[in-house]
Amino acid sequence: MSQVLPAEGGLRRIIGDGESRPDGEVEGLGPEQLLTLYRHLVLLRTYDERSVIYHRQGRIGTYAIFWNHEAMQAGSVLALEERDWVFPSYRDSAIGLLRGMPVSTVLSWWRGHPAGWWNPEDYNVASICVPIATQIPHAVGFAWGSRLKGEDRVAIVNFGDGATSEGSFHEGATFAGVMKAPVVLFCNNNQWAISTPLSAQTAAPTLADKAIGYGMPGLRVDGGDVLAVYEATREAVARARAGDGPTFIEAVTYRVAPHATADDPSLYIDEERAREERENECVGRYEQYLRRLGVLTEEQVAAIRAEALELMRVGIAQAEAEPPADVSLVFEHAYANPPPTQATDLAELRRILG
Amino acid sequence: MKELMLVDAVNDALHVEMERDPSVLVMGEDVGRLGGVFRATAGLQDRFGVERCIDTPLAEAGILGTAVGLCMAGWRPVCEMQYDAFSYPALDQLINHVGRYRWRTRGKMSFPLVIRMPYGGSVRAPELHDDSPETYYVHTPGVKVAIPSTPADAKGLLAAAIRDPDPVVVLEPKLIYRLARGDVPEGEHVVPLGKARVAREGSDVTIVAYGAMVGVAERVAESLVGEASCEVLDLRSLKPLDEDSLLASVAKTGHAVVVQEAPRVCGFASEVAAVLAEKAIFDLRGPVLRVTGYDVPYPYWQLEDAYVPSEARVVDAVRRVLAA
Numbered sequence: 001m002s003q004v005l006p007a008e009g010g011l012r013r014i015i016g017d018g019e020s021r022p023d024g025e026v027e028g029l030g031p032e033q034l035l036t037l038y039r040h041l042v043l044l045r046t047y048d049e050r051s052v053i054y055h056r057q058g059r060i061g062t063y064a065i066f067w068n069h070e071a072m073q074a075g076s077v078l079a080l081e082e083r084d085w086v087f088p089s090y091r092d093s094a095i096g097l098l099r100g101m102p103v104s105t106v107l108s109w110w111r112g113h114p115a116g117w118w119n120p121e122d123y124n125v126a127s128i129c130v131p132i133a134t135q136i137p138h139a140v141g142f143a144w145g146s147r148l149k150g151e152d153r154v155a156i157v158n159f160g161d162g163a164t165s166e167g168s169f170h171e172g173a174t175f176a177g178v179m180k181a182p183v184v185l186f187c188n189n190n191q192w193a194i195s196t197p198l199s200a201q202t203a204a205p206t207l208a209d210k211a212i213g214y215g216m217p218g219l220r221v222d223g224g225d226v227l228a229v230y231e232a233t234r235e236a237v238a239r240a241r242a243g244d245g246p247t248f249i250e251a252v253t254y255r256v257a258p259h260a261t262a263d264d265p266s267l268y269i270d271e272e273r274a275r276e277e278r279e280n281e282c283v284g285r286y287e288q289y290l291r292r293l294g295v296l297t298e299e300q301v302a303a304i305r306a307e308a309l310e311l312m313r314v315g316i317a318q319a320e321a322e323p324p325a326d327v328s329l330v331f332e333h334a335y336a337n338p339p340p341t342q343a344t345d346l347a348e349l350r351r352i353l354g
Numbered sequence: 355m356k357e358l359m360l361v362d363a364v365n366d367a368l369h370v371e372m373e374r375d376p377s378v379l380v381m382g383e384d385v386g387r388l389g390g391v392f393r394a395t396a397g398l399q400d401r402f403g404v405e406r407c408i409d410t411p412l413a414e415a416g417i418l419g420t421a422v423g424l425c426m427a428g429w430r431p432v433c434e435m436q437y438d439a440f441s442y443p444a445l446d447q448l449i450n451h452v453g454r455y456r457w458r459t460r461g462k463m464s465f466p467l468v469i470r471m472p473y474g475g476s477v478r479a480p481e482l483h484d485d486s487p488e489t490y491y492v493h494t495p496g497v498k499v500a501i502p503s504t505p506a507d508a509k510g511l512l513a514a515a516i517r518d519p520d521p522v523v524v525l526e527p528k529l530i531y532r533l534a535r536g537d538v539p540e541g542e543h544v545v546p547l548g549k550a551r552v553a554r555e556g557s558d559v560t561i562v563a564y565g566a567m568v569g570v571a572e573r574v575a576e577s578l579v580g581e582a583s584c585e586v587l588d589l590r591s592l593k594p595l596d597e598d599s600l601l602a603s604v605a606k607t608g609h610a611v612v613v614q615e616a617p618r619v620c621g622f623a624s625e626v627a628a629v630l631a632e633k634a635i636f637d638l639r640g641p642v643l644r645v646t647g648y649d650v651p652y653p654y655w656q657l658e659d660a661y662v663p664s665e666a667r668v669v670d671a672v673r674r675v676l677a678a
Binding site: 114 | 410411415443450454460464518
């Protein structure tokens, strides 16, 4: 049996603090999977920290930082089978790394290079969704359509607290409930939508309260606790696979970094609170948990970090080595059967470019 | 061949294409048990079941958004928007996703969905049941647009849209759902996208039209017999546009009048006029005139006849271009 413990605000948690709050445990997670989870967290953290540096060096464009969101991404993905699909938001841009996507692909996306546009079927990871919440109906349609085809596939869609104010959330969740779609609506509630706090986003006491309106269960989990995220998602995935329909998960965390590299949170955020949350960040919490459990050594920590840094070093080198994209890609792939004007436009562009 | 009303030709196309391809499904508001508010989908749920003719929640963005996911799961959804003016919530999905998802996968995934809806005015309907929204759709990259004016084309263009690997919007002129009758080929019938139709041959002026305006143009041509020989070009598909047929007709007549129900500014008639200005200026012997709806909200139905291009307004435009 898993041992899930209550935390403030009715959040589910597993990881304690080594002092007054005891550790729980997740049934069925052996040392190997616990280490995989750690490796995933470190990979995402390293990706994020290096990306901010690459941005400052002018090597990638504007970048949406996900520091302290890694537990929600890694914990939820580990609860899926490979055949299940992930529908990420831009805050989850690197989630494909957990499915074997090369680092260079994600970096290329942030470099605005066509090499960053992948085939979703290669990783069962949909394209990064930049508009807010509009990928929710996609995930619902995919899950529902898979069930109609008799295929055993679940979809998970990641979005933020701001997304729950969008019509697409409402319409997607409505369809999910009515169609009993095998989908998990995973909300990373980091309490900020750029400068808009949750209190200005909704009058609902919690976001999970919204779930009942769509006829689905709503779970609240500590979004900084990777094991609690894993356990809640596993429960939701099992419900979906059993044909019992969708689940809404509200994972509560705190955005301690700017919304994106172009943002200045000093204009609106409570820096004291952010500092406290930063000290309690999700990768460190899990690392301490593993140490208490005795399944993580200093050597492993060093090796896993070095491995992630090396992946990034190779990834940025590969992304920067991509040859410049040919202008034909301005036109290519917009249509399977393009209107004839595309060929004349390309010919004219080539003539002018010489 | 059998004689059908336009709306029944739509229904026939859906039956034939769903029979032919088990991945085609129909979804929308009231399309199942009711068979659609215009009965365009009547009989489909009985024939193909509730999983292939789906009554959805009243949520247009949800319909189109889930259709994107259904494509990713291997379906070819045909989405009905109940009315033109109710389709706008789906524009977010259309512009941000439907039109660009194939491109975002560098051509690896296709989104062969169809959006079909009744459109246009003159039906004495309540407010916001009368719009001509084609420009929004034509203006969206990655999306094709077809508009039939005859029962045979209603079947053939919809079949082409369903089989097309790209997303296609099919606008069905609701005014002539039951007014237009004509011979329709039985069984499979496809009218390729991007091929205009010379609805009537003439030598003095080309009246370019689509949808319910084709009938207006044809009646104008008939009324002007002896005064002017009017060619009527039914575009049938706005994107891809059959520029060759357009230019060939204007090369012959040297005059063009373009008719649309939609408001004038940046309407599709403006695109036609621009193509003629760029590619047919030396064939033209007079200005290209547009006869369109006005740049106002679609009016109360007691005044709608003053808004929708009338035969008198088209006749006036033909006389003006020929007098120039």
